[in-house]
Amino acid sequence: MLPLVLLSLAFLVLRHELRELSVAAMLRALTSIPRERIAWAVVCAAANYLALTLYDVLALRHLGRRLPYRQVGFASFVGYAFGHNIGMSFLTGGGVRYRLYSARGLSALDVAQVGTFNALTFWAGLLTVAGGALVVDAGRGAMSALSLSPGVARGLGLGMLGVLGAYLVACARVRRTLKVERLHLEVSLPTLRRAVEQVVVSCLDWTLGAMVLWVLLPKEAGIHPTSMVALFAVAQLLGIASQVPGGLGVFDSVILAALTPRLPGAVVLGTLVVYRIIYYLLPFAVASLMLAGHELSLHREQLSEWWARLGRRRQEG
Template identity: 40%
Template sequence: MSTMALSRHSWWPWARRAAMWGFFALIAWLLVRQARTIDWEEVLDAIRALPLIFLLAAGALAACSFALYSTYDLLGRYLTRHRLGTGTVMGVTFISYAFNLNLGSLVGGVAFRYRLYSRLGLANDTITRVLGFSMLTNWLGYLVVAGTAFCFWPMTLPPNWKIDGEGLRILGAVLLMAALAYLMLCATAQGRTWRVRGHAFKVPGLPMALLQLAMSCTNWSLMGGVIWFLLQGQVGYAQVLAVLLVAAVAGVITHVPAGLGVLEAVFVALLAHEVPQAKLLGALLAYRGLYYLLPLVVATLGYLVTEARARRLRVPARPGR
């Protein structure tokens, strides 16, 4: 390897890391600057004023959403034929999802799955297939729910945004076509194996794809229902769901852990003309408490229990099929 190549390899990781932390610092500065313009006493009053019945309804939907998401890895268990129990698989998925929401997908959704599943005896190729199928299930539902919302219930976007209502309809149609393409692939190429970066993924059948679709669409709809209840129905459900879907992608693009500030910024930009800012932020902070922080506490305890169980079992790794 040339001296120039060696030099590049020595400074490039540091430059990339510095750019990443610089980006996070910029986001933090913008959040602090924006936070100074908010009357936090009004926001706290809005949280205290939330009726108990709406909090309970939102909490019930959040619990249903987590329970449903926790079954995603069971689909991967069916495809890979590994022998971990249903409760164990759901527990690992729940823990990974809670940490994913709060710490980002690489730490939560990926690292925790590899850590816990490997401790419980699964081989890396099996874990990769389970993880990949779970992520596919999640985003397949997103394509359909977002595509439907953008096509049939397009929201009014701020004038300084790069896309208008018509552009949103086109985007929705593209998302629906992508989901349809996946269903057609499963209908016509069932059992075919595709290799992605050295990992083999077998195309599931159409019944499995439809099950993925039903589970994920329901889960995204439940998430929208949580915020809708916390907003006490002041905004139509379809509009709340559409804004949540925009915020979800914005959080993925920015790579900010927990979408901190991104979720709030998108909702304020799109709904502040319909809901007072203090009430809107109060509902979103309650949403973070119910859907992010409370599950994180439970997941932390679950992680400690799972680690202790794995140490006791000392299960040897099984080769993936």
């Protein structure tokens, strides 16, 4: 029910904000973005996906499984690129990870634990960034698009930080291991040090992701980087709740509503289009080629035999 409500609200916001927007105006906005800003956005996106690989690094360390970074980075990047674009990242990204990690000796349960640990890392950073922003910003500035009173905004922010604090306390005090005999599985919370590493890595991820969009905006937007990170985190949170790949529509409507008082709707929409190409489609294309190359290398001998048989059949024919 919640995804349907969020999508409906996103549709109403987008229709309201774009009712006077022409395609020509959006195309002008697209072409007006300087190449330097696009180049910086690509750099920020590359750095963001590099930071995302650290999610898997921390998860595998928690599980006590040591793999070379080139293998972890490859599986993590491809998994996140597919998960971001296809949706249901736990299943799609997990499926890609299992395909790649199983060749390195990891079981399906190991991959499931990696996905669970990564989800904890993701939410640790989101609670930090969004909670801190709501407390400091109190529903004003770039967050005014949420139409929250200062009291409600601070209450939500404190609630998020409280959940994060409870998680850190649990990691510091609870050292009990839960054993699932039937699955031959042992589950435990990370240490406090590892939990703090989760927060740092996830906050780095959220900051770099927001910077991809921020560097694309014209200077007249007047958005401070910290405000952009806060707005980005809350917009992504609502996009995640919609369960739509990349929060398409919901994320965009929040950003559009927040920035249109400062910028024309065509400029914001054009920027969002470029952002999605750089942050979603470009990494997805690269990851698809990397995965295809990996699969071809694994089946090189079979392909050689197939081509040899095909050549003999042609000669016989």
